[in-house]
Structures are given as C-alpha cells and as structure tokens.
Amino acid sequence: MVTLFDPATSQGSLMGSVWLIFAVTALCIGAIVVGLIVFALVRWRHRSDALPPQFNERTALEIAYTVIPLMIVAALFWVTLVHEAPVDALTAHPVGIVDVTAFRWSWRFAYVGTQIQVAGTPQSSPQLVLPLGETTEIDLTSADVTHSFWVPRFLFKRDAIPGTINRFDLTPTHVGTFDGKCAQFCGLDHALMTFTVRVVTPDDYRRWLASAARS
Numbered sequence: 001m002v003t004l005f006d007p008a009t010s011q012g013s014l015m016g017s018v019w020l021i022f023a024v025t026a027l028c029i030g031a032i033v034v035g036l037i038v039f040a041l042v043r044w045r046h047r048s049d050a051l052p053p054q055f056n057e058r059t060a061l062e063i064a065y066t067v068i069p070l071m072i073v074a075a076l077f078w079v080t081l082v083h084e085a086p087v088d089a090l091t092a093h094p095v096g097i098v099d100v101t102a103f104r105w106s107w108r109f110a111y112v113g114t115q116i117q118v119a120g121t122p123q124s125s126p127q128l129v130l131p132l133g134e135t136t137e138i139d140l141t142s143a144d145v146t147h148s149f150w151v152p153r154f155l156f157k158r159d160a161i162p163g164t165i166n167r168f169d170l171t172p173t174h175v176g177t178f179d180g181k182c183a184q185f186c187g188l189d190h191a192l193m194t195f196t197v198r199v200v201t202p203d204d205y206r207r208w209l210a211s212a213a214r215s
C-alpha cells in the first residue's frame with residue numbers, strides 16, 4: 001500500500017486511521033454519486049420516443065436516502081470518538097512532563113522535576129527531546145497571545161492559550177528529528193516560531209537528561 005503519511009507517534013497513528021476511514025468513505029460515496037449521475041444521463045438521455053418514468057413520490061426511496069446518510073454520519077461519529085478518546089486521554093504514569101510555553105516569537109521547554117529549560121529565540125529555534133516508545137506529558141500554555149503547537153509528522157496540533165494549560169501525551173514511535181511550528185497567526189514574526197522535536201532511544205534520552213542537567 002502507498003504510504004500517504006507516516007505518523008511518528010502512537011497518537012498520530014490513531015489520527016491517521018481516522019483520516020483514512022473518512023477519505024475512503026468519501027471516495028466511495030463520491031463514486032456512487034458520480035455513477036448514478038452517469039447512469040441517469042445515459043439511461044434517460046433525450047430520445048424523441050421515450051420519457052423517463054414519471055411519479056410524484058416513492059416513499060421507500062425517500063426513507064432510504066434519509067436513513068442511509070444518517071447511519072453513515074453516526075458511524076463516522078463513532079469512528080472519531082473511539083480514535084480520539086485515547087489521543088486525548090492522559091496516562092497516569094508519564095515518563096516525564098514537559099512544560100511547553102509559547103511566546104512571541106518562540107518556545108520554551110521546561111522539563112518538570114529538573115533544572116532543564118530550553119528556550120528559543122526567533123533566530124534560533126529550540127529543540128524538544130523525547131524518548132522513543134515512552135509517553136511524555138506535555139503541559140502547554142502561552143505567555144502572551146494564542147499560539148498553536150503543531151508537529152505535522154505527529155498529525156497533532158493543539159492551541160497554546162494564555163492562562164490555560166492544555167495537557168496531552170506524546171508517545172513517539174520513530175527515531176528522528178521532526179519539524180514543528182506555530183499554527184496560529186500570532187503576529188508579525190509568527191513564521192519564525194519554529195522548533196524541532198528530536199526523538200531518541202530511552203538510553204540516549206537518559207544520557208541527554210544527565211548532560212543537559214549539568215550544562
């Protein structure tokens with residue numbers, strides 16, 4: 001199968017599944033609609049001798065095209081619910097908590113329980129380091145205006161709102177460095193609000209924590 005996207009967290013994989021189910025459903029419905037249009041065009045194209053069947057009502061058909069779309073919407077609602085609930089759920093035992101603060105125009109990452117703080121500037125984007133396969137809780141807020149924490153490869157975006165803490169879990173499934181950015185226009189230098197997320201093995205993570213705490 002062609003990989004349309006390759007989510008780099010377990011939460012992202014769930015969101016990817018929702019996207020795929022919606023896309024396939026939409027394509028199927030589109031194919032049915034286009035098929036019926038083409039069928040009607042061909043079957044009842046203008047001929048001098050034939051009128052299409054003429055009738056005022058067909059109750060069974062009307063019930064069908066009311067009930068079937070409602071069932072599709074209900075099914076998609078259910079799909080969204082069962083996939084989003086685990087994405088929004090917080091584990092009781094994260095391996096660590098990082099306070100993420102957005103500000104005009106960069107990000108600050110503070111590792112709770114340590115002295116480690118990484119703050120960026122518009123000129124140098126900061127890096128968030130996360131361990132592979134372990135769940136880190138992110139406590140997200142903003143120091144000034146509304147920003148939005150977005151890592152495209154995580155298929156995840158959440159607003160950073162002043163005075164509010166938005167908590168979510170990230171469980172990376174791929175080692176690598178992933179681009180992140182602010183996804184909410186927040187002022188002139190909004191475009192400079194970039195950051196990276198570097199996912200490393202748990203051993204490398206412990207080493208990084210130890211060396212970052214010393215420096």
Ligand SMILES: [Cu+2]
Nearest residue numbers: 147182186193
């Ligand atoms: Cu911003």
